[in-house]
């Protein structure tokens with residue numbers, strides 16, 4: 058048996074409510090990750106398998122993040138499973154913080170992370186006495202709600218949707234039943250196309266009870282996933298407006314439970330419009346990518 062450790066690229070695998078990621082530690086920004094390499098890593102049969110890749114780079118070592126280095130030491134270089142770049146990933150940033158904690162690069166408490174959508178402040182809660190790691194919350198900042206009607210279409214069926222930007226784009230459609238979204242193998246149609254010049258993530262939402270909704274999501278660049286943090290926040294923001302509970306109007310913060318196929322996220326909107334999302338963030342494995350495979 059060959060027990061020699063391959064000299065390859067270190068990686069970890071993690072997830073937040075089953076939105077899963079390959080984590081590539083690259084503190085000095087030396088690893089060239091082409092879109093094809095990302096797609097290979099995310100391939101669930103021929104690769105490690107994931108919804109996206111989180112490259113962990115010191116902000117000072119990355120041209121897109123150097124200006125944020127004084128406030129956030131680490132930059133989340135996020136890529137979708139097809140290799141495309143996205144501005145923000147709400148579950149990803151929480152898993153990113155868990156990785157930093159596990160690697161001993163940060164402790165419990167507040168951990169700012171630089172992203173392409175700006176700095177996001179995560180908070181790592183204390184572990185419980187039995188050692189179970191505490192949940193990780195993130196201040197997602199305020200949502201933007203571009204004006205204009207949007208429609209989501211699957212086959213013959215269409216729904217009015219809300220355009221919500223959480224640093225990345227979302228179209229949120231309330232439906233009668235999540236099964237109406239069908240197999241979600243292809244991206245739903247969204248119109249007008251001009252509302253989303255860079256494409257969009259699409260969420261289908263149903264009510265589960267007071268301040269409690271459930272969603273399915275088709276992610277831009279990744280297909281249907283088991284969870285989407287920015288998507289859950291977009292859904293919450295749309296539900297809050299639909300329910301007449303906007304904290305800027307009522308003067309009271311509001312909390313919603315958002316069920317996703319892979320678990321549950323708890324999301325609060327404050328009176329200043331900032332949105333905090335909390336839930337589990339787990340590292341499940343670590344290893345080394347075979348250099349031959351990576352080069353192929």
Ligand SMILES: N[C@@H](CCC[C@H](N)C(=O)O)C(=O)O
Pocket residue numbers: 076108109137142143144145146147148149225226258276277278279284285286287288
């Ligand atoms: N899963 C993410 C969102 C990842 C990016 C998205 N697919 C996009 O292209 O905008 C999340 O948890 O927010």
